[in-house]
Amino acid sequence: MRIKVIAFGISRDILGDFNNQIDLNEPATVADLKQLLLQRFPDFCKLTSLRFALNGEYADDADALAERDEIVLIPPVSGG
């Protein structure tokens, strides 16, 4: 399964010129995606936190991923 992740803030900097396409074995969860990202981009480990949004809502680690989901990396937010 090929997943496209959207990145904001520092997570976009960490991904750099990576094309944001990630291949995962099915079935895959948010936790699987997170593990893969942390392996390939160890700078994510240095962040205070890394959450994921699935179709516009915060996702849990156990949530299943599907190819057409909108998956957004949410590094520590700092609005306000």
Next chain:
Amino acid sequence: MRIKVIAFGISRDILGDFNNQIDLNEPATVADLKQLLLQRFPDFCKLTSLRFALNGEYADDADALAERDEIVLIPPVSGG
């Protein structure tokens, strides 16, 4: 000693057409004045509180009164 008291809010209503002049034996304190007022105007006893200001500051019961002091009756305040 003749004292003039200034009254606001409900304390003015309670004093009514009283001329606000009160005679006290010297030396007199805020507590003496309060006692006299409560006797002559029992409606003061029904208030939630009755404080006194002496020359623009809250007074204590033990504060001494002098003829030229500005003495103001402070019934429960309700600003804001």
Next chain:
Amino acid sequence: MIDVQLLATDLSSAACEAFVRSDAAGGVVVFVGNVRNQTQQKKVLRLHFEAYRPMAISEMQKIAYRAVADFGALKVAIHHREGTLQVGQTAVVIAVAAPHRKAAFDACAFAIDTLKETVPIWKKEYFEDGQVWVAAHP
């Protein structure tokens, strides 16, 4: 550092907020107290504030200085109305600026709480069937 006024004309929350603004202030909290259309299920027609003016102003100044000294506020504005107010009109505005928001919230809440306890201003509420000095009786 402080701007305290007792006014017979319409209050401006914008003026209070503008007074407290500064480049060092990250958080501004403004409290606006308006005349409600009812109190304890009774319809309010209007109200009237009367003040012991010099002491009302000096007590509000004390509150503003305590907001600075005790809570770390940078600037404080307190404007209070006197005279007759209709429903919806503004009775009081308190604006507090501080480097961070928690100090601004705490100082502003302190200021309005203390104002209602210590500042010699009295409110008379007018209803369809009478009038009452607020808080006078238990």
Next chain:
Amino acid sequence: MIDVQLLATDLSSAACEAFVRSDAAGGVVVFVGNVRNQTQQKKVLRLHFEAYRPMAISEMQKIAYRAVADFGALKVAIHHREGTLQVGQTAVVIAVAAPHRKAAFDACAFAIDTLKETVPIWKKEYFEDGQVWVAAHP
């Protein structure tokens, strides 16, 4: 009942306060967050907000509805900036109206505290010697 906006233009605290006003609201609390001229003793030149727009708006709406449901607010306005801001400019305005002041204070503090935890907006601060995504690292 709620007015949530993510704007690329100057925010107006007056507009937020006007939205929440009503004859039933005795207390209005407005929080205004401005860009400070320094952070941890370092001079800030400007900052830039970027947002995951649809989710930022939906998370701010959730906060506004919770201020109503959990805190008894009558009306809530939350306006947040995106794009580049200079020192002194306003990053966020939250206005809350409630029948009484305590609910308005509590709901407004809840709203800004929660916004800073959950709303997907990111701030980059620009200094004379570099730039940093705020809060990214411990």
